[in-house]
Amino acid sequence: MSAHCCDQQTSNSVQKQWTITEINALFALPFNDLIFQSHQIHRLNFNANEVQLSTLLNIKTGSCPENCSYCPQSAHYNTGLKKEPLMSLESVLTAAKRAKSAGASRFCMGAAWRSPRDNDLDKVIEMVQAIKAEGLETCVTLGMLTPDQAQKLKKAGLDYYNHNIDTSKKYYQNIITTRNFQDRIDTIEAVREAGINVCCGGIIGMGEGVEDRASMLMTLANMKEPPESVPINMLVKVKGTPLETNECVDPFDFIRTIAVARIVMPKARVRLSAGRMEMSEEMQALCHFAGANSIFYGETLLVTENPIPETDTAFFAKLGLVGV
Numbered sequence: 626m627s628a629h630c631c632d633q634q635t636s637n638s639v640q641k642q643w644t645i646t647e648i649n650a651l652f653a654l655p656f657n658d659l660i661f662q663s664h665q666i667h668r669l670n671f672n673a674n675e676v677q678l679s680t681l682l683n684i685k686t687g688s689c690p691e692n693c694s695y696c697p698q699s700a701h702y703n704t705g706l707k708k709e710p711l712m713s714l715e716s717v718l719t720a721a722k723r724a725k726s727a728g729a730s731r732f733c734m735g736a737a738w739r740s741p742r743d744n745d746l747d748k749v750i751e752m753v754q755a756i757k758a759e760g761l762e763t764c765v766t767l768g769m770l771t772p773d774q775a776q777k778l779k780k781a782g783l784d785y786y787n788h789n790i791d792t793s794k795k796y797y798q799n800i801i802t803t804r805n806f807q808d809r810i811d812t813i814e815a816v817r818e819a820g821i822n823v824c825c826g827g828i829i830g831m832g833e834g835v836e837d838r839a840s841m842l843m844t845l846a847n848m849k850e851p852p853e854s855v856p857i858n859m860l861v862k863v864k865g866t867p868l869e870t871n872e873c874v875d876p877f878d879f880i881r882t883i884a885v886a887r888i889v890m891p892k893a894r895v896r897l898s899a900g901r902m903e904m905s906e907e908m909q910a911l912c913h914f915a916g917a918n919s920i921f922y923g924e925t926l927l928v929t930e931n932p933i934p935e936t937d938t939a940f941f942a943k944l945g946l947v948g949v
């Protein structure tokens with residue numbers, strides 16, 4: 626196969642490089658044409674009735690020095706959150722065992738850090754090892770990492786590292802000023818370089834335009850290796866954060882974003898992430914039809930509410946979806 630000028634040669638395949646014009650054109654398609662296309666791509670790459678289940682646990686809560694405008698855990702805003710130090714290995718393991726018996730296949734631990742200190746990382750490494758020994762996949766999201774820290778996590782057996790780009794490069798400074806877009810990319814590259822699977826996505830509903838959503842997905846899809854896991858969050862509007870009074874996202878615009886993510890990253894697990902408390906069953910069903918094939922499963926996300934497992938189980942039964 627000959628490589629087109631916009632294509633990037635990888636070791637054994639030619640990965641398409643998407644242009645912003647192409648991605649904008651996908652967003653502009655009539656809704657039915659877009660989700661028909663994304664559903665076909667979904668079926669070519671996955672069993673369309675299987676949804677991967679990841680359970681979250683916040684292992685260190687609040688007083689984060691970063692000023693992410695959406696985040697209840699930032700020390701810059703008064704959200705009434707009680708801060709908590711790093712949890713003990715024992716209580717994390719209890720939560721992981723509970724997640725496994727409820728049906729989760731992946732356990733994701735989040736910490737409200739700008740970046741982990743080396744002695745904290747050692748404690749997280751013990752958690753990763755213990756959770757893996759229970760037969761669960763592991764994911765952590767700890768903020769920025771050095772290449773050396775990423776290597777240590779890989780050595781511990783970590784399966785995924787979550788680090789979101791959140792929005793477009795252009796819109797980033799409207800949301801966070803304590804770090805920049807390139808800082809995020811640097812950590813993602815360190816994670817990739819270490820051989821850990823990348824979990825990277827963003828948030829819809831922060832006041833960004835369609836062109837920012839297109840640009841965010843282009844950045845993800847055009848990575849040397851696109852992320853294996855792509856969480857698409859709908860903003861949870863938390864009281865006390867600068868985004869608490871933001872306008873709600875139109876459900877069809879959210880579903881369109883899922884569909885475009887599926888088209889431009891056909892092999893990724895696209896996760897219908899935060900915001901499901903505000904979504905109807907019909908909206909979630911359309912997200913799954915459009916190509917979402919993973920959810921956060923369990924009654925809490927990091928600090929805010931998520932549907933209880935019984936609700937998701939009943940919903941899956943109605944649609945014949947199977948949690949994996």
Ligand code: SAM
Pocket residue numbers: 695696697735736737738739766767768769787788789791826827828858859860861862863899900927
């Ligand atoms: N401190 C680490 C970091 O920023 O990478 C890890 C935790 S952080 C809370 C993980 C991700 O959760 C953020 O990048 C953001 O995409 C998502 N998130 C946080 N607050 C949210 C909210 N209110 N609504 C939707 N997504 C949110």
Ligand code: DTB
Pocket residue numbers: 681697735766787789826827856857858861898899926927928929930
């Ligand atoms: C991701 O993309 N979404 C999750 C996870 N990665 C860490 C977090 C959502 C947080 C929603 C608000 C909260 O509960 O703090």
Ligand code: SF4
Pocket residue numbers: 689690691692693696697698699700736737738739768
């Ligand atoms: Fe801190 Fe992460 Fe929240 Fe930003 S999103 S304030 S880095 S916990």
